Amino acid sequence: MLSPSDCIFCRIVAGSAPASVVYRDDDVFAFMDIRPFNVGHVLVVPVHHAAYLADLDLDVGGKLFRIAQQIADATRRSGIRCEGINLFLADGAIAGQEVFHTHLHVIPRFDGDEFDLLDALASFVKVSRDQLDDTAANIRSAIGSGHSHPL
Ligand code: 5GP
Numbered sequence: 001m002l003s004p005s006d007c008i009f010c011r012i013v014a015g016s017a018p019a020s021v022v023y024r025d026d027d028v029f030a031f032m033d034i035r036p037f038n039v040g041h042v043l044v045v046p047v048h049h050a051a052y053l054a055d056l057d058l059d060v061g062g063k064l065f066r067i068a069q070q071i072a073d074a075t076r077r078s079g080i081r082c083e084g085i086n087l088f089l090a091d092g093a094i095a096g097q098e099v100f101h102t103h104l105h106v107i108p109r110f111d112g113d114e115f116d117l118l119d120a121l122a123s124f125v126k127v128s129r130d131q132l133d134d135t136a137a138n139i140r141s142a143i144g145s146g147h148s149h150p151l
């Protein structure tokens with residue numbers, strides 16, 4: 001695991017790197033993304049380092065979402081240009097994760113913005129109902145049996 005001094009988000013949480021802070025409590029810290037997709041783009045992170053979702057305490061994960069939900073609501077009422085919100089989390093490099101301290105993006109959206117996530121979301125792979133049923137069964141049986149968090 002990275003030591004806090006190696007991790008930019010740990011340094012931000014500790015106050016040893018600059019950040020524009022939106023929210024903080026004992027478990028969750030939120031600040032403005034330095035390269036925002038749109039103005040108002042916030043990152044919500046756990047106070048204690050967790051590289052991946054699997055490293056994140058389940059209760060803190062729930063709290064991360066709760067705070068993101070409140071920030072999304074506040075953003076809509078803040079005067080920031082915001083006609084919609086995307087919540088986004090990249091877990092693993094192949095999923096687009098670049099900073100290995102897990103974080104939830106809260107991204108304001110408006111008509112005509114440049115963020116093209118919706119193009120990516122419009123793509124899909126073809127699957128049959130049998131494949132859907134098999135995949136659901138695989139995930140069901142893996143819930144609670146892995147090395148990470150028991151549900
Ligand atoms: P990821 O691709 O890992 O989901 O997103 C990492 C995000 O962290 C990016 O949107 C990037 O702009 C942001 N980021 C990287 N370094 C810093 C930093 O030093 N300060 C802030 N505020 N955001 C950062």
Ligand code: ZN
Pocket residue numbers: 002004007008009010011048049050100101
């Ligand atoms: Zn960290």
